[in-house]
Each structure stands twice: as C-alpha cells, then as structure tokens.
Amino acid sequence: MTGGRLLVTGSTGFVATHVRNACAPGGELEGWEFHGNPAGWDIRDEAAVRTLVRDLRPDGVLHLAAQSFVPRSFQAPQETLEVNVVGTANLLQALSGVGFAGRMIYISSGDVYGRVPDDAMPVTEARLPEPRSPYAVSKIAAEHLCLQWHRSESLDVVVARPFNHVGPGQDARFVLPALARQIVAIERGEQPPVIDVGDIDTTRDFTDVRDVVAAYAAMLRDGVSGTTYLVASGRERRVRDLLEQMCELASVAADIHQDTAKLRPAEQRRMVADASLLTRDTGWVPKISLDTTLLDILNDARTHS
Numbered sequence: 001m002t003g004g005r006l007l008v009t010g011s012t013g014f015v016a017t018h019v020r021n022a023c024a025p026g027g028e029l030e031g032w033e034f035h036g037n038p039a040g041w042d043i044r045d046e047a048a049v050r051t052l053v054r055d056l057r058p059d060g061v062l063h064l065a066a067q068s069f070v071p072r073s074f075q076a077p078q079e080t081l082e083v084n085v086v087g088t089a090n091l092l093q094a095l096s097g098v099g100f101a102g103r104m105i106y107i108s109s110g111d112v113y114g115r116v117p118d119d120a121m122p123v124t125e126a127r128l129p130e131p132r133s134p135y136a137v138s139k140i141a142a143e144h145l146c147l148q149w150h151r152s153e154s155l156d157v158v159v160a161r162p163f164n165h166v167g168p169g170q171d172a173r174f175v176l177p178a179l180a181r182q183i184v185a186i187e188r189g190e191q192p193p194v195i196d197v198g199d200i201d202t203t204r205d206f207t208d209v210r211d212v213v214a215a216y217a218a219m220l221r222d223g224v225s226g227t228t229y230l231v232a233s234g235r236e237r238r239v240r241d242l243l244e245q246m247c248e249l250a251s252v253a254a255d256i257h258q259d260t261a262k263l264r265p266a267e268q269r270r271m272v273a274d275a276s277l278l279t280r281d282t283g284w285v286p287k288i289s290l291d292t293t294l295l296d297i298l299n300d301a302r303t304h305s
Contacts, residue, residue, distance in 0.1 A: 004033065006019075010063075021210075060103050061104040063088065063104060084138035105159075108159055109162065110161050180246060183246055203272070
C-alpha cells in the first residue's frame with residue numbers, strides 16, 4: 001500500500017508523534033494522511049470506536065493504542081487486558097462493519113518472548129512466546145485475535161513485534177528518558193551529582209523510534225499479509241553503557257546509586273533480536289546512529305524538564 005487515509009490509534013502517544021512527522025512530505029509515510037483518534041477517546045468504548053471508523057473509513061490502520069507500561073500491567077492487569085485485547089476486538093469489529101479493505105499493522109511487542117536463555121539469542125520469529133507479564137499476555141492475545149481475523153475474515157493484517165524503541169518524546173517513566181532527566185538536573189545544578197538507577201547492567205536491543213516508524217512504513221508498503229515481523233537493531237546494548245554515553249555527551253560526571261525500588265519482577269538479563277525477515281521482505285534497516293538518539297533524548301529532557 002502506498003497511501004490514503006491512515007488511522008493511527010493511540011494518536012497522542014510517543015510513537016504516534018513520530019508517525020505524524022513521517023507523513024509529512026519527504027517522510028517515510030509520505031502519501032499517507034495522518035488521522036488520529038479524538039481527545040478523550042477510549043478504545044474500550046465500542047460505540048466510540050465504531051463511530052471513528054465509520055466516519056473516517058480509513059485506507060490503512062496503524063494500531064498503536066495500548067496500555068504499554070509493563071509495571072502498571074502488574075498493578076492493573078484487568079485494565080491492561082481491557083485496553084489491549086478488548087480494545088483491539090472493538091477495532092476489528094468496527095473495521096469489518098465498514099468493509100475495510102486496506103492493511104492494518106498491529107503493534108505488539110518483543111516483550112511477548114519473556115525470559116529468553118542466552119543460547120537462544122538473537123531472538124527470531126521462530127521462537128515461541130513465553131509471556132511473563134500481564135502486558136505481554138495481552139499483546140500475544142491481541143496478536144492472535146488479529147491473525148484470526150486474517151484467517152476467517154480475510155483481513156490484510158501484519159503484526160509487528162518491536163523491541164525497545166527510544167527517542168525524543170518518550171515518557172519519563174521509561175529508562176533512558178528517566179536517566180536523561182537526572183543528567184539534565186545535574187547539568188543545571190538542580191540535584192547533586194548522583195544518579196539513582198534500577199538494574200542498569202541488563203542489556204537490551206534499542207532502536208530509535210524514527211527507525212521503528214520507518215519499519216512500520218515498510219510493512220504497510222511491502223510486508224507480507226499475515227506475517228509477524230520483529231523490529232530490532234540486532235545490537236545488544238547495556239543500559240549502564242548508554243548512561244555513561246549520555247553523561248559524556250552532556251559533560252556530566254556523576255556517581256551511580258542503585259535504588260532497589262526501581263527493580264521490576266521477571267527481569268530479563270539480556271536481550272537481542274534479529275530483524276532479518278523484515279529486511280528480507282521490505283528492505284528495512286535502521287539508519288539513525290546511537291549518538292544521535294541519545295543526544296536527542298538529552299535535548300528533549302532539557303526542553304521538557
């Protein structure tokens with residue numbers, strides 16, 4: 001698919017902001033008209049979802065709306081399931097109701113794999129999910145719901161499983177923007193040169209959010225219907241190293257203090273994934289350098305702190 005009216009659910013969120021930018025001339029989604037959900041819209045409200053889809057009659061859908069904060073899913077599992085699974089069911093029913101004939105990209109998560117042994121890395125699409133949080137359970141359930149619609153209702157759907165994506169505009173509850181805000185506070189003399197951290201000796205596969213959006217654009221254009229794709233950099237990076245790199249970029253020297261309250265259950269020690277299937281089918285590769293990503297996160301913290 002090359003363009004038309006693109007319904008982006010969760011349109012006030014972190015990723016959607018970059019999707020909107022990518023719809024501008026010269027962007028990865030040029031040719032698509034960005035259409036988000038109205039303020040106060042709730043994907044759990046079946047009538048509201050039906051009205052939005054009926055009024056817009058989209059040519060493509062990028063389904064981002066979710067309760068996506070893993071710690072909150074332990075605190076509020078019912079809310080997480082209602083938003084992520086029931087909300088997805090509402091959207092699928094609404095699309096069927098208007099005879100939607102375009103492509104839907106369902107945004108899942110690499111978190112569905114749970115705890116992956118070191119000898120099973122890098123993760124590929126062939127690995128079976130073993131979710132270890134209510135969030136991950138909700139995502140794999142919604143994936144299967146979308147793929148069931150593909151099989152039984154002929155919905156053109158592609159599932160994306162992005163791993164950690166980062167960049168300017170991300171909620172400060174997430175690790176890199178949270179660390180960046182502390183660095184900026186030290187830079188300004190607003191806190192002592194001590195950074196409170198959780199477990200920063202884990203590794204993750206981080207991809208710049210703008211490269212992730214480019215992956216979604218590639219899936220809309222060239223992805224194979226009914227296929228699940230990993231979105232990842234293919235590089236394993238330790239959080240501590242990224243913290244040190246941000247400190248260096250900001251010319252900040254600080255001690256590190258580990259706060260046990262910031263540790264979360266079911267922590268995966270290492271993670272790296274292989275997005276070669278996506279590259280093979282669409283030609284997508286990440287392009288943005290890590291230094292650019294970290295500097296943009298710092299600048300965003302300077303603007304919004």
